[in-house]
Amino acid sequence: MTIKRIRFMQELLTFFGLEGRLHLEWISSAEAQKYVQVVTDFTEKIRQMGPNPLKKIDAAVKGAI
Amino acid sequence: MNLIDQVEQLFIQDKIDIFLGYKALDGHLLPHGFTRDRMEELKALQVSEGRYSLEKIATHLTEKHPDIRIGMIARECNLRTLNLLYTWKQLNPENIETINISCCPSPLKPHSDCSYLEPKQTGAYKKTHGIDFNADPDTFLDDFNNKNRFSRWMYEFNKCIKCYGCRNICPVCFCDECSLEHASLVEPGTLPVDVPIFHLIRATHMAGRCIDCGLCEDACPMDIPLRLLYRQVNAIVSDIFDYRPGNGTDQSPFTIIGEKTVLEPKPMDAQLEGEKEYGL
Ligand code: SF4
Ligand code: SF4
Ligand code: SF4
Numbered sequence: 001m002t003i004k005r006i007r008f009m010q011e012l013l014t015f016f017g018l019e020g021r022l023h024l025e026w027i028s029s030a031e032a033q034k035y036v037q038v039v040t041d042f043t044e045k046i047r048q049m050g051p052n053p054l055k056k057i058d059a060a061v062k063g064a065i
Numbered sequence: 066m067n068l069i070d071q072v073e074q075l076f077i078q079d080k081i082d083i084f085l086g087y088k089a090l091d092g093h094l095l096p097h098g099f100t101r102d103r104m105e106e107l108k109a110l111q112v113s114e115g116r117y118s119l120e121k122i123a124t125h126l127t128e129k130h131p132d133i134r135i136g137m138i139a140r141e142c143n144l145r146t147l148n149l150l151y152t153w154k155q156l157n158p159e160n161i162e163t164i165n166i167s168c169c170p171s172p173l174k175p176h177s178d179c180s181y182l183e184p185k186q187t188g189a190y191k192k193t194h195g196i197d198f199n200a201d202p203d204t205f206l207d208d209f210n211n212k213n214r215f216s217r218w219m220y221e222f223n224k225c226i227k228c229y230g231c232r233n234i235c236p237v238c239f240c241d242e243c244s245l246e247h248a249s250l251v252e253p254g255t256l257p258v259d260v261p262i263f264h265l266i267r268a269t270h271m272a273g274r275c276i277d278c279g280l281c282e283d284a285c286p287m288d289i290p291l292r293l294l295y296r297q298v299n300a301i302v303s304d305i306f307d308y309r310p311g312n313g314t315d316q317s318p319f320t321i322i323g324e325k326t327v328l329e330p331k332p333m334d335a336q337l338e339g340e341k342e343y344g345l
Contacts, residue, residue: 004305008319011301012268015206015294016261017215053215054261 020049069107071164072136076101081136081162085122087113096122112138112166112178116280118236120146124155132160139163140179142278145311146236149276152316155239195220196290198282202297218261224287227258231267231281231291237274237310244270264294272298273317274310 006024013022025038066074068086075081088097088106094113099106119137126133139147144163150156168179177183185198196205196217209217232238232245244266245251251259251266275295282292303309306318 004319007305008272008298008301011304012265012272012298014211015202015214015297016218016265017211017213019211053212057219057260 018052018054021046021052068112068138068164068166069110072099072107072110073104075136075162075164076104081134083126083133083135084110085119085135085137086110087117087138098122098126114178116140116142116179116278116283118146118234118280119143120150120156120236121234121239123161124150124236124239127156127160134160134162136162136164138166140166140168142276145276146278148314149237149274149311150239152314153237153239191288196293198288198290198293200290200293202293202300205293205297218264221289222260222264223257224289225258225260225263226287227256227263228286230284230286234280234284235275236278236280237271237276264289264291268294268298271295273302273306273308273319275299276311 003024006022010022013019023038023042027035027038072084072086075084082100084099086097086099087094088099088109089095089111094111094115096117096119097106097110099110119139120143123135123137126135137143144165147156147158147161147163151158166178168177170177187197187199191197194217205214229245232243245263246253251263275298277292277296277299279292281295282290285291299310302317302319308315308317308319310317
């Protein structure tokens with residue numbers, strides 16, 4: 001069910017324009033290497049995409065008030 | 066048999082206690098409950114081009130009087146809603162009688178009986194900065210890249226004046242406590258509205274629930290293309306969960322809200338439980 005729910009969220013975010021910013025991976029407690037790899041890869045991917053555009057908007061709204 | 070005679074028969078045969086239809090008031094067709102005590106009013110019963118959530122009125126009546134038998138005018142969209150409300154136990158099919166109306170124009174009837182069949186117009190500015198009302202979810206995904214989709218939705222959502230019209234008109238928004246008024250999600254009583262969370266919450270809740278009647282989009286004073294958004298979430302639900310709301314007799318398998326939820330639909334036998342509790 002979790003896989004399906006996350007897939008739903010991913011597709012909704014894609015439609016809205018935040019594609020690729022949500023990731024799900026199954027990692028057992030015995031797979032330390034895999035854990036490191038997945039987190040490193042995802043961090044790198046997000047870094048390349050740049051900051052979440054919502055952050056900028058949030059700051060702009062707060063600045064305006 | 067014409068509509069008025071049909072309703073009269075339902076009363077004479079004692080099949081209903083109230084009939085929900087439309088009646089003209091100062092030139093507007095407004096929803097009205099016709100009852101046996103005032104049969105003379107039936108002369109004024111009409112089918113309206115404008116639409117209201119008659120089913121929502123029915124759920125409110127049922128909440129107060131669980132055994133009330135309700136008749137109502139039902140178009141295609143009303144029938145889908147009724148189906149969905151039965152699956153969520155908001156209405157009991159045994160207490161509902163419908164008189165079905167076909168809205169579409171046909172060789173016998175040149176006009177349509179539904180305001181929604183008028184094609185919507187999208188202005189030039191909205192087309193370049195926002196989203197075309199008539200866009201189809203797939204072409205929207207194909208035509209614009211990620212960044213462009215984001216800015217277009219934000220343009221649309223930022224117009225929101227947080228009037229709650231979309232939720233209030235929606236026949237399948239029946240929660241006791243609404244997340245859109247939950248302080249930890251949407252700050253109450255303030256503007257601008259929290260975007261995009263306000264709209265994404267509603268989009269998520271409409272997944273597996275929205276029957277695509279279009280009333281929310283009709284009601285939205287800021288012309289936000291809500292129907293397109295909810296059509297897409299339901300296309301996703303249909304893809305992943307193979308479920309289409311309003312069609313069958315099952316509840317949606319998709320609930321993002323988890324097991325512990327404040328989105329409990331109101332129990333239909335609230336009154337009975339109360340009676341038990343107080344030993345009546
Ligand atoms: S189209 Fe809008 S009003 Fe109609 S069921 Fe869906 S969300 Fe509710
Ligand atoms: S919580 Fe969601 S589904 Fe329930 S009334 Fe509010 S918007 Fe509608
Ligand atoms: S009807 Fe439109 S303006 Fe009103 S709360 Fe809903 S989205 Fe916002």
